[in-house]
């Protein structure tokens with residue numbers, strides 16, 4: 104099978120530092136904002152699997168090199184090569200490995216502390232938010248921007264976004280809203296907030312840890328943590344409006360409710376939110392809303408299993424090729440002007456949406472099979 108990203112090597116895109124019984128994993132593709140290549144995903148999978156069995160490893164620290172923690176899966180030029188005939192299966196392999204990694208992280212018995220400095224988007228959220236400790240800073244910019252890319256929030260986002268207060272998850276997913284570190288902490292996506300000028304000190308303290316005790320690790324992070332105030336214009340100060348609008352049954356009804364708020368209150372936030380929704384792929388908006396709604400009552404394993412079916416349909420492009428158009432417009436040609444097909448919400452019918460949630464009709468295709476994970480004789484689930 105062809106390589107999705109030729110030239111990438113396993114060795115240096117994820118660096119590992121060993122200090123006693125801690126391991127620091129450093130995402131190391133700073134020029135690409137640490138976007139996850141297939142080689143990085145494979146290496147992380149190998150490392151997490153090995154550490155899970157190694158009693159000598161007690162704590163994992165994850166961080167990114169440069170100005171980003173991680174800007175997502177690598178949706179650059181390589182991703183467009185999968186448009187040919189059977190090429191979608193190459194893309195499917197990438198997502199299968201990525202979702203397996205998300206699951207291994209979510210069900211790991213070793214505490215993971217992710218230092219979320221800079222950009223945390225898409226796949227970057229997938230390798231961090233399922234872990235036990237998520238440290239946001241004054242430099243964190245979080246988003247799940249996939250609806251603007253013709254995709255949907257994946258990597259288990261239908262699990263972690265659906266568990267946010269009220270209908271905030273629907274807002275974050277559909278509008279691709281950007282959150283700062285204080286907002287991540289307030290809504291529960293982050294467990295701690297540490298000022299960026301104290302992050303190195305925190306890291307040094309964590310490197311001396313010789314236990315997997317959550318109590319001990321939390322105690323160390325607590326020593327550096329602050330409780331920042333939300334900015335006055337934070338979306339979290341608008342929960343009443345968000346709940347009222349984003350609890351509606353359909354995307355069309357959500358937009359109508361926002362339009363009412365915008366006209367009655369001359370609300371700039373509502374106007375900007377409508378603008379984001381109007382720019383996003385109509386197909387993406389509809390499948391994302393259903394994904395978050397289904398995710399609320401599902402386990403992390405069930406969410407990833409369903410998201411894998413959805414992403415395979417998106418890669419096959421039978422109903423819509425918005426995914427490739429989005430990657431082209433945002434990441435490759437950078438004209439920021441994707442041409443969605445179908446272009447309007449009313450042209451995306453329920454049966455098309457239904458189709459994204461069905462099995463793939465291909466005898467050689469397999470559902471995502473996740474390993475059974477046991478801890479002290481019990482199946483374990485994500486800690487979020």
Ligand SMILES: CC(C)(COP(=O)(O)OP(=O)(O)OC[C@H]1O[C@@H](n2cnc3c(N)ncnc32)[C@H](O)[C@@H]1OP(=O)(O)O)[C@@H](O)C(=O)NCCC(=O)NCCSC(=O)/C=C/c1ccc(O)cc1
Nearest residue numbers: 134135136138174175176177178179182194224225248434
């Ligand atoms: C707002 C960002 C994060 C920063 O903007 P910026 O500060 O103006 O910086 P640049 O946009 O110039 O980014 C610096 C470099 O990093 C690259 N980059 C920045 N994110 C990325 C990135 N996810 N990928 C691949 N290069 C990137 C970007 O293309 C550019 O490369 P180059 O032109 O060579 O300097 C911007 O880069 C951005 O919107 N990135 C996309 C974020 C995003 O939507 N992430 C989540 C979704 S990604 C996804 O779903 C994966 C899809 C995928 C599809 C098919 C596949 O086979 C595999 C994966």
